Amino acid sequence: MIRVLIVEDEQYNVQHLIGLLNEIDATVEIVAVIDGVEDCIEWLEQGIEVDLIFMDIRLSDGVCFEIFDAVEVNIPIVFTTAYDQYALQVFKVNSLDYLLKPIKKSALQQSLEKFKKLNTLQVYDKQILNNLTDVIQGRKENYRMRFLLSNNDKYKVIQTQDIAYIYTEFRLSKAVMFDKSVNILPFTMEELESELDPNRFFRASRQFLVSYESIKTIQNNLNSKVSIILLDDVEVDLSRERTRAIKQWLDT
Structure with a gap:
């Protein structure tokens, strides 16, 4: 028997995969x-035993590699x-199937x-996963340093180092x-997240992208939620996953 965990946010893909697994091996248990x-993080933390994981890369609330920042996974993953083929070649080099x-x-x-054919469970090296994340998310060494913004019949330049946060x-x-001024940027939050230096800016939520210099404190609330308080006293609620991630980010 092969005990399988499926991590996938598209129902059609789930049903298609289960159907194929049942055709190939009747001993597969979902x-x-x-x-x-x-x-997925919460489920894995329960320690329920599975033999194999099929995992989509982009999930309903983020990229699957965020899972490995929060919990150790000692289970083979497909x-x-x-x-594209370039990313797939990286999977091959690092002995991860796809x-x-x-x-x-x-x-x-x-x-x-x-x-x-595996004799033992494979423990995935964190650096390998980081390399895969770099490929999938298209991280760049040269990040945006400034924005040229149109202002009526004029243009002005703002430096990314002068940005406290974006919402x-x-x-x-x-x-x-x-300096508390506000500028409209002609980009989506996803585009800004990919173009700004991740060592300086952190995606705290769907609505907020914050610089580490703008964070005044991290606050535990009575409802077991965690939030960050920015320099101008704006409060941003964090999910459990984002709470773990921001603590690691601030501690590097």
Whole structure:
């Protein structure tokens, strides 16, 4: 019997994978299906035994590699992905199997055969996962240093080092500067997150991207929630996963 955990946020992909697994090996038991990063962390922390994980890369609330920052995983993983051949080559080099969507029966069968040949569970080195994250998320060494913004018939330049935090309101991304002025940036939060230095800026929530210099304190609330208080006393609530991540980020 192979006990399987599926981490996938698209119901069609879940049903397709389960159907193929049942066709290939009747001994496969689906222990659980999880669709998000935070739920997966909570599930893994329970210590429920599984033999193999099929894991999508982009989930309903983030990228799957965030899971490994929060909990140690000593279970073989087959990543399911729609990324290009360059990323897939990295998976091969680092001995992590993958399935290209839409999943084909022959490819899945090969993955199961590879799993059955394993004599021991493979412990994934954290540095390998970091390298994979770099490829999938397209991290760059040269991050944006300034923005050229149009202001009526003029232009002005703002430096990223002068930005305290960025928040979204009515689908607009607004940069709050350390001098308390506010500038509208013609980018989505996702675009800004990818272009700004992750050593300086942290995605605290869907609405907030904060610099470490703007954080005044981290506060535990009575309802077991955690929030960060920014320099201008703006309070940003954190999810459990973001709480773990920001503590690691601030401690590096």
